[in-house]
Amino acid sequence: MCRPVGSKYLTVVDVTGVHFIPVRWCQCEAAESFQLQLLRAKLFPATFEKPSTAFTFAVLDDFVRDNLECGTSGMNYYSKLRRVTSGVFPHLVPV
Numbered sequence: 001m002c003r004p005v006g007s008k009y010l011t012v013v014d015v016t017g018v019h020f021i022p023v024r025w026c027q028c029e030a031a032e033s034f035q036l037q038l039l040r041a042k043l044f045p046a047t048f049e050k051p052s053t054a055f056t057f058a059v060l061d062d063f064v065r066d067n068l069e070c071g072t073s074g075m076n077y078y079s080k081l082r083r084v085t086s087g088v089f090p091h092l093v094p095v
Helices: 034-040 057-070 074-085
Strands: 005-014 017-025 043-045 053-056
Touching: 005 057, 017 074, 034 043, 043 057, 053 057, 057 074
Parallel strands: 005 053
Antiparallel strands: 005 017, 043 053
């Protein structure tokens, strides 16, 4: 029986905001790399070396639409997501 090990927190950026969720990677003998496990879960890693942040495909699609239709910059889009995450304290959401 394969059990997930190595629980850690992953920052997940989604259209619903920025979330910090615990992740347990599958480390079975036949397990795929952490990056492939993220991609199969429809999460795009911010880096391929020890990923600690990932973006949902939904947020990537939404950003492309905002950028093409409204000319929204990446920083402005992320500022919006920070406010979605915490309307009262957006400055506490990490950049």
